[in-house]
Amino acid sequence: MPEQRWRSAAGQHLPFALVLAVVGLGVLRIAQYHWRQGAVLIGIALLIAALLRMLVTDEQAGLIAIRGRGIDALLYSGLGFSVIVVAMTIIGGPFSR
Template identity: 55%
Template structure:
């Protein structure tokens, strides 16, 4: 029975591993935003979406887990599009602060 549990845990980790990686990068980005480094945090959040797009391209459907929402093409277009927009906006906004006047 122990071997069956270990196999089940390994299968679950391989299925949820890509999502955990993306969530870890997003958590780091949120920490940077909350510590007043909003530009770096926004780039990390956009980077997490780009990582999700790359993982969606590379991994088969049975290993992608919850990152598969729609078809592969739509997922990749949405993840990469939103990720690029976030990174470009974070890099191009100047003279902006998050504090209220």
């Protein structure tokens, strides 16, 4: 029965919906003038995408599957860590808060 859930169109897009929900929270925090927290949330969303890409099959990955499993996970995690590091290390400037 769980396999049937993943085969449905809605089930295939659950990983992407989860990542998109976290990105939405990040964009909301940015809109509320908490850009650093929003950027970190977007980085976390990328790390979630990397984790999901490693845990689910290619068919279950849906829209988070772009290339091969290893390449996707490497790129998502690398970009996620980069966004978090940049957001946490910026000091001063017009966006300091």
